[in-house]
Amino acid sequence: MINYVYYMAKNKREYREVSMNEAKYAHRRSTVNVQFKDASGKAIADTDIKVKQTGHEFLFGCGAFDFLPATDGKEMFVDRTEKWLDLFNYGTLPFYWGQFEKKEGEPRTELLMKAAKLMREHGAIPKGHPLCWHTECADWLMEYDNKTILSKQLDRINRDVSDFKGVIDIWDVINEVVIMPVYDRYDNAITRICKDLGRVKLVKEVFDAAKAANPDAVLLINDFNLSESYRILIDGCLNAGVPISAIGIQTHQHQGYMGREKLEDILDRYSFFGLPIHFTENTLVSGKIMPPEIVDLNDYQVDEWPSTPEGEERQKKEWREMYEILFAHPLVEAVTGWDFADGAWLKAPSGLIREDGTLKPSYHELKKLIHEEWTTELIVHTDADGKAEINGYRGQYSASGNNISGSFDVKKDKNTDVCILK
Amino acid sequence: MINYVYYMAKNKREYREVSMNEAKYAHRRSTVNVQFKDASGKAIADTDIKVKQTGHEFLFGCGAFDFLPATDGKEMFVDRTEKWLDLFNYGTLPFYWGQFEKKEGEPRTELLMKAAKLMREHGAIPKGHPLCWHTECADWLMEYDNKTILSKQLDRINRDVSDFKGVIDIWDVINEVVIMPVYDRYDNAITRICKDLGRVKLVKEVFDAAKAANPDAVLLINDFNLSESYRILIDGCLNAGVPISAIGIQTHQHQGYMGREKLEDILDRYSFFGLPIHFTENTLVSGKIMPPEIVDLNDYQVDEWPSTPEGEERQKKEWREMYEILFAHPLVEAVTGWDFADGAWLKAPSGLIREDGTLKPSYHELKKLIHEEWTTELIVHTDADGKAEINGYRGQYSASGNNISGSFDVKKDKNTDVCILK
Numbered sequence: 001m002i003n004y005v006y007y008m009a010k011n012k013r014e015y016r017e018v019s020m021n022e023a024k025y026a027h028r029r030s031t032v033n034v035q036f037k038d039a040s041g042k043a044i045a046d047t048d049i050k051v052k053q054t055g056h057e058f059l060f061g062c063g064a065f066d067f068l069p070a071t072d073g074k075e076m077f078v079d080r081t082e083k084w085l086d087l088f089n090y091g092t093l094p095f096y097w098g099q100f101e102k103k104e105g106e107p108r109t110e111l112l113m114k115a116a117k118l119m120r121e122h123g124a125i126p127k128g129h130p131l132c133w134h135t136e137c138a139d140w141l142m143e144y145d146n147k148t149i150l151s152k153q154l155d156r157i158n159r160d161v162s163d164f165k166g167v168i169d170i171w172d173v174i175n176e177v178v179i180m181p182v183y184d185r186y187d188n189a190i191t192r193i194c195k196d197l198g199r200v201k202l203v204k205e206v207f208d209a210a211k212a213a214n215p216d217a218v219l220l221i222n223d224f225n226l227s228e229s230y231r232i233l234i235d236g237c238l239n240a241g242v243p244i245s246a247i248g249i250q251t252h253q254h255q256g257y258m259g260r261e262k263l264e265d266i267l268d269r270y271s272f273f274g275l276p277i278h279f280t281e282n283t284l285v286s287g288k289i290m291p292p293e294i295v296d297l298n299d300y301q302v303d304e305w306p307s308t309p310e311g312e313e314r315q316k317k318e319w320r321e322m323y324e325i326l327f328a329h330p331l332v333e334a335v336t337g338w339d340f341a342d343g344a345w346l347k348a349p350s351g352l353i354r355e356d357g358t359l360k361p362s363y364h365e366l367k368k369l370i371h372e373e374w375t376t377e378l379i380v381h382t383d384a385d386g387k388a389e390i391n392g393y394r395g396q397y398s399a400s401g402n403n404i405s406g407s408f409d410v411k412k413d414k415n416t417d418v419c420i421l422k
Numbered sequence: 423m424i425n426y427v428y429y430m431a432k433n434k435r436e437y438r439e440v441s442m443n444e445a446k447y448a449h450r451r452s453t454v455n456v457q458f459k460d461a462s463g464k465a466i467a468d469t470d471i472k473v474k475q476t477g478h479e480f481l482f483g484c485g486a487f488d489f490l491p492a493t494d495g496k497e498m499f500v501d502r503t504e505k506w507l508d509l510f511n512y513g514t515l516p517f518y519w520g521q522f523e524k525k526e527g528e529p530r531t532e533l534l535m536k537a538a539k540l541m542r543e544h545g546a547i548p549k550g551h552p553l554c555w556h557t558e559c560a561d562w563l564m565e566y567d568n569k570t571i572l573s574k575q576l577d578r579i580n581r582d583v584s585d586f587k588g589v590i591d592i593w594d595v596i597n598e599v600v601i602m603p604v605y606d607r608y609d610n611a612i613t614r615i616c617k618d619l620g621r622v623k624l625v626k627e628v629f630d631a632a633k634a635a636n637p638d639a640v641l642l643i644n645d646f647n648l649s650e651s652y653r654i655l656i657d658g659c660l661n662a663g664v665p666i667s668a669i670g671i672q673t674h675q676h677q678g679y680m681g682r683e684k685l686e687d688i689l690d691r692y693s694f695f696g697l698p699i700h701f702t703e704n705t706l707v708s709g710k711i712m713p714p715e716i717v718d719l720n721d722y723q724v725d726e727w728p729s730t731p732e733g734e735e736r737q738k739k740e741w742r743e744m745y746e747i748l749f750a751h752p753l754v755e756a757v758t759g760w761d762f763a764d765g766a767w768l769k770a771p772s773g774l775i776r777e778d779g780t781l782k783p784s785y786h787e788l789k790k791l792i793h794e795e796w797t798t799e800l801i802v803h804t805d806a807d808g809k810a811e812i813n814g815y816r817g818q819y820s821a822s823g824n825n826i827s828g829s830f831d832v833k834k835d836k837n838t839d840v841c842i843l844k
Binding site for chain 2: 178198199200201204227229235236238239240272
């Protein structure tokens with residue numbers, strides 16, 4: 001919770017936000033000395049300015065698959081995406097090759113571009129997921145020999161990363177490499193080439209292709225296997241010169257919340273590389289917990305998997321604890337829930353809204369965290385030069401005073417700014 | 423078993439060895455056209471020559487720790503090493519830093535050099551084990567900061583690999599890297615620097631140091647963790663340019679023989695790299711099997727662990743099967759048993775001889791395999807130019823006829839040879 005403390009200092013009043021969380025989340029905050037001016041360029045001196053954060057640097061994300069049908073204005077999905085946008089500023093769009101290009105040469109670039117731009121229009125940042133994966137892969141690839149498959153994989157990366165440059169600049173480049181060459185549930189083109197090239201060489205090829213197509217993009221490796229195998233893989237890739245921008249960590253906790261100790265162990269171990277960490281795919285269910293003996297989550301097939309009141313309370317508490325732990329860790333830059341609504345993957349009650357569109361306790365809880373507790377809102381009093389020092393969570397801000405308003409940013413390496421109110 | 427088949431062909435007699443194993447082990451054999459001459463240089467034409475293999479290209483190995491006390495002529499150890507030499511051509515010598523240099527600056531180079539040369543004098547090839555390991559490490563290293571520890575580790579490698587060059591040209595450069603940075607049984611200098619550098623960087627540093635000191639040496643990475651983690655580690659190291667010559671695989675099977683299926687799975691998975699594979703440390707016990715719930719074998723501490731008659735029969739069969747599987751695999755170049763005599767590591771009945779020095783059934787079985795079934799012995803008949811074609815297991819050969827004798831080699835890429843009998 002945020003407390004406003006009123007100081008009397010000399011002849012001027014000064015409002016300061018004092019958050020109980022200031023120390024814990026200090027790494028998320030910066031201080032900027034803003035000079036407020038009116039449209040004529042005159043400093044707005046000795047005035048109360050109301051300052052409110054309107055956007056976050058931190059990526060609060062969720063699966064954004066519903067933006068695809070929302071582009072057609074389908075009511076249910078328009079409603080869902082509005083609720084989505086009230087909460088999040090970052091979302092994952094599906095680029096599974098088997099769906100994206102069901103028939104060779106016919107990618108659904110247009111639909112994805114519309115969905116990505118729809119997100120952008122509402123201030124949300126889209127991520128493409130994934131460019132290379134053995135699952136949900138295009139079947140037609142298997143007609144080719146391995147050399148051709150690799151070449152088509154690299155062409156696909158070049159095409160899609162180039163096409164979406166400027167709209168999508170964050171990519172899960174490769175997904176689940178630890179299991180990739182030993183995956184034996186069914187034959188697929190990517191396991192074939194991974195067996196041939198080995199993991200590190202394939203990772204290098206696909207990252208090099210993505211980097212060439214968009215040198216400024218944030219390029220992720222992503223996995224659900226959080227054992228030492230994945231650490232060793234990343235270690236090998238980095239030493240082999242793979243341009244990994246951030247480490248993707250999946251936690252699909254259908255079998256129960258992992259808890260603080262395990263989460264902190266993951267953070268400790270993956271901090272080694274000093275790279276940003278994205279919690280890319282996270283699930284917490286608000287119903288029955290999946291039995292522990294299930295190894296591949298996809299093996300758990302049920303007719304229905306209802307959300308329960310107790311489950312929703314549990315899910316709410318778990319999401320809060322998990323968010324607090326992750327937001328407190330300096331290397332974490334993104335946390336992305338997986339299903340926005342219940343009943344998607346595995347029919348699980350894994351969403352923040354129910355199937356009927358009603359909001360679950362976890363939705364309200366995340367909204368409180370993101371848009372109240374971790375959002376800066378304060379009144380500053382400008383000095384004789386129209387200047388005031390503002391310390392807050394990094395991101396975009398609105399400012400208003402004397403019935404005029406403007407905007408500015410709080411950034412890490414920007415100590416001063418000018419804000420025009422008009 | 424080897425069968426001699428007698429052919430009648432035209433006017434000349436020709437003996438040929440036909441082994442039932444010819445196809446299975448064809449990759450171990452080569453054909454060489456040898457011209458036999460007498461001391462004056464005259465071809466020994468139209469003559470029966472008895473040809474017998476005296477040495478193997480394949481490395482049949484065992485722990486050779488007993489050669490250290492044998493250098494002093496200690497009777498028990500002289501007896502043991504004689505039995506050892508009757509069986510093996512390759513042995514592992516201990517270079518554990520904590521033993522090798524108990525006090526900083528006082529390495530026991532002289533003792534190890536004597537032991538290595540003793541082996542060489544009897545035609546056995548020594549291997550040094552290991553140059554870097556978190557276990558059995560020198561305690562005095564922990565007094566230094568991490569930068570100094572690394573520097574001393576590299577100096578140690580440079581010193582020992584240089585000192586033994588020409589005597590020991592095969593090294594286990596680094597041991598058990600998969601567990602190294604997460605090893606938490608006790609603090610040690612190597613876990614500290616592995617945590618700092620990461621696995622791949624440390625592996626690269628130590629291999630580069632060994633390679634610089636002896637560019638022609640065979641340099642091994644070695645591990646007991648045969649999961650995908652080790653494959654990923656090797657993959658990363660090779661892509662990062664680490665000069666690994668051969669992959670070391672440990673199989674300490676105190677908890678029971680792994681069996682054909684698992685062994686072939688290991689061979690399949692580690693063949694990916696196309697590098698030679700050394701089975702560096704192998705244990706099969708001839709007594710009670712260690713309970714499966716033990717995770718770190720060192721936790722199993724018993725007062726005595728007797729060898730039993732049934733256990734010795736089992737051990738014999740398991741060794742034969744394992745040797746046959748490994749010898750049949752084209753990438754395997756070395757198989758090294760661990761304890762030569764019972765009662766060493768963990769007091770296990772893991773040897774080929776008993777504590778009292780008597781030979782166990784597994785000793786006789788390996789001798790039959792190495793020195794009979796996989797040893798070529800035949801009679802060839804030379805043509806008018808003194809030439810005869812010899813196909814046999816690669817290695818060193820003696821030849822005799824007309825009461826004079828000589829020697830030659832059967833090698834992979836040498837199709838012709840001249841052998842002088844005198």
